[in-house]
Amino acid sequence: MISKSLQEYLKTMYILKKQNGNIRVTDIANKMNCTKPSVTKAINNLKNENLINYEIYGTIELTEQGENLAKKILEVYDIVYIFLKDVLNLPEQQAEQEAEKMKSTMSDDTINKLAKYVHKVLDLNNLDCNYDINQEKCRSCKKRTINKKEN
Amino acid sequence: MISKSLQEYLKTMYILKKQNGNIRVTDIANKMNCTKPSVTKAINNLKNENLINYEIYGTIELTEQGENLAKKILEVYDIVYIFLKDVLNLPEQQAEQEAEKMKSTMSDDTINKLAKYVHKVLDLNNLDCNYDINQEKCRSCKKRTINKKEN
DNA sequence: ATATAATGTTAACTATGGTTAACAAATTTG
């Protein structure tokens, strides 16, 4: 598994692609509050892991593998963010920042249990998960919606 | 603020002192799954921060400042651990491991909100926080008990 | 009391992940 730091870069690239249609070194550096050389390094590492395609001075594109991983990373981010925002009632911005950090330390199992718990609590309170990144509901919520329809 | 890594060393030292009455390099290395040279390095760093007293080949003792910080670190650890174990129902060992990692990324504010939330949930379910380190209830729970008596 | 075992330190090295300064390439614009 790639490092937490590289996960952040990959996630940021995925989001930028959805938001801007392209992925620029400068934009990544701005989003992540780091310098451009750091981005260049991350690019090389992600390329070595076959998570992105890149030629020097060219365009960054996520591979299929990279996109799948980015989605998984975002899904984790989602549920932690929702927990902080909608269960603990942290202000949106703070929830965003902390979810970012917390999620990187949590195991898949814990994430799954947190997801179940969060959705249980949100059901109880008749609240909906209203986190909406890239015009998509969080993947856990989507599943929940599907299950509801099926029941 | 000292790094997360150093926080772990300090916490481990505090616990070892309570458990064994003394703090040995080898015991720290075993508890933390690292080598003795790593411990020696940590010792030097913690000494520079005035968190421990130490003379070469001597005994490690936490300063007052170090003890206070260790307690604070443990308190944070407590509440995250309890959340994972008693709210998410993770197995004890897993909760222990993950709490360890998660807590180091969380802000004081988030910790406090999590503490309030956990205790609310535990009250609702008539459960008690049964985390009992060093023959002491977690500090949040102690406060809760006191408050209950006062009411 | 001394040989042995256990404990702790030092030095040299590794990896990750960041930085600045200088430069190269590409893009914009007058």
Add this chain to the structure above:
DNA sequence: CAAATTTGTTAACCATAGTTAACATTATAT
């Protein structure tokens, strides 16, 4: 289209945090 600006890369460097191998010190046991 040439100059200026923006964008991206490279090289050299820093810090943290760990490692192994070798050595020093302290404690133990006969």
